[in-house]
Amino acid sequence: MKYLIGIVAILLLSLYILVSNPTENMTNAEQVLNYEIEKNRSPSVRYHLFNQDNILFSFQKGFANIAAQKNTDSNTTYNACSVTKTFTALAILQLAEDAKIDLNKPVVQYLHDFPYGTDITVKQLLNHTAGLPNPIPLSWIHLDSEHQTFDKNSFFKPIFIRYKKVTSKPNEKFTYSNLGYIILGQIIEKISGKTYEVYITEYIIQKLSINPEDLTFSITNIDHHARGYHKRMSFTNLLLGFFIDKSKFMGETEGKWRSFKTFYVNGTPYGGLIGKPAAFVKYIQELLNDKSAFISEEYKAMLFLENKNNQGKNTGMCLSWFSGELNGNKYFAHAGGGGGYYCEIRIYPEIKMGSVIFFNRTGMSNEKYLDKIDKFYLNADR
Numbered sequence: 001m002k003y004l005i006g007i008v009a010i011l012l013l014s015l016y017i018l019v020s021n022p023t024e025n026m027t028n029a030e031q032v033l034n035y036e037i038e039k040n041r042s043p044s045v046r047y048h049l050f051n052q053d054n055i056l057f058s059f060q061k062g063f064a065n066i067a068a069q070k071n072t073d074s075n076t077t078y079n080a081c082s083v084t085k086t087f088t089a090l091a092i093l094q095l096a097e098d099a100k101i102d103l104n105k106p107v108v109q110y111l112h113d114f115p116y117g118t119d120i121t122v123k124q125l126l127n128h129t130a131g132l133p134n135p136i137p138l139s140w141i142h143l144d145s146e147h148q149t150f151d152k153n154s155f156f157k158p159i160f161i162r163y164k165k166v167t168s169k170p171n172e173k174f175t176y177s178n179l180g181y182i183i184l185g186q187i188i189e190k191i192s193g194k195t196y197e198v199y200i201t202e203y204i205i206q207k208l209s210i211n212p213e214d215l216t217f218s219i220t221n222i223d224h225h226a227r228g229y230h231k232r233m234s235f236t237n238l239l240l241g242f243f244i245d246k247s248k249f250m251g252e253t254e255g256k257w258r259s260f261k262t263f264y265v266n267g268t269p270y271g272g273l274i275g276k277p278a279a280f281v282k283y284i285q286e287l288l289n290d291k292s293a294f295i296s297e298e299y300k301a302m303l304f305l306e307n308k309n310n311q312g313k314n315t316g317m318c319l320s321w322f323s324g325e326l327n328g329n330k331y332f333a334h335a336g337g338g339g340g341y342y343c344e345i346r347i348y349p350e351i352k353m354g355s356v357i358f359f360n361r362t363g364m365s366n367e368k369y370l371d372k373i374d375k376f377y378l379n380a381d382r
Helices: 002-019 027-040 082-096 122-126 144-149 152-163 179-191 198-201 235-243 279-289 295-303 370-374
Strands: 042-050 055-065 142-143 229-230 251-254 257-260 264-265 320-328 328-338 341-348 355-359
Touching: 027 042, 027 055, 042 279, 042 370, 082 122, 082 179, 082 198, 082 295, 082 328, 122 179, 142 370, 144 264, 179 198, 198 251, 229 235, 229 295, 257 320, 279 341, 279 355, 295 355, 341 370, 355 370
Parallel strands: none
Antiparallel strands: 042 055, 042 355, 142 264, 229 257, 251 257, 320 328, 328 341, 341 355
């Protein structure tokens, strides 16, 4: 019953986001972004629009820490949540290019104890068509004080036992699953012989020529990390009460907001990255590069190839990236959200541009917020 009420709350929140668009008649990006802070819809916001070589427009405003009255700035880091999945997918493609993984082979070939049968392929995990269950992961967090002793394998073993039934046949339909990305992380570790975090750091992050603390899996400087918040009077406040122990994970009330204590997600492959928005700019710029340091053009193209299900219909999903269109421009995107944070990253490959936006307020669904901002800079005639 508790789980069902949580699902209903998420649906109500998603409906509210879809029908509530007070920025629709605004005439420029700064108006829209200022509105978020002036109307107290988020403590802070960071936005970058860029091409392959340069940042074209940036906006930053609001508090990274309300109690301390500390403004967000170029050093502020945010939780990236599910945007991490795009790094996981890229790592799998790197291993595939090195002939260490075949995307079309069954997962059980790489993980012999894979609990969902012998037919599901690595590719189907990547594009969310494996039919794996997707329990809401809001409670899959632990405090900073628990981080050194946290054992991810011990945590997820009973999760896989509890959610052992698939929800559909392979490639029958799109079914988003965080569990699928936990398994992809296990494959990366098994094949590479490195921990997931070490692999991503060595083969992706270090290729960006940024400082190590700019993009990582831990909070390296708490004074530079945006504190996560959610509105006290909101759907999310109701929702969180069904999934987490507020007395353990929630902090002080700060005006209309209540803060989260410093926490980490239990499964880094689906949502563990933490970094500066500018670091994600570098990441997308490298993907825009025709000679990317990450991967060959042949394999990079696979990341953005839209999947068709067994009936030949597009699922709207590539290998971790969602597809869409804005003002006649094709894009690929991913959102990330959870307790205290929401973000989106987007790449426009045909016009060699991209954008990122980060908030330190709770987001639970793909809001397509970048549509509201990017539309002022993109048009079909450019």
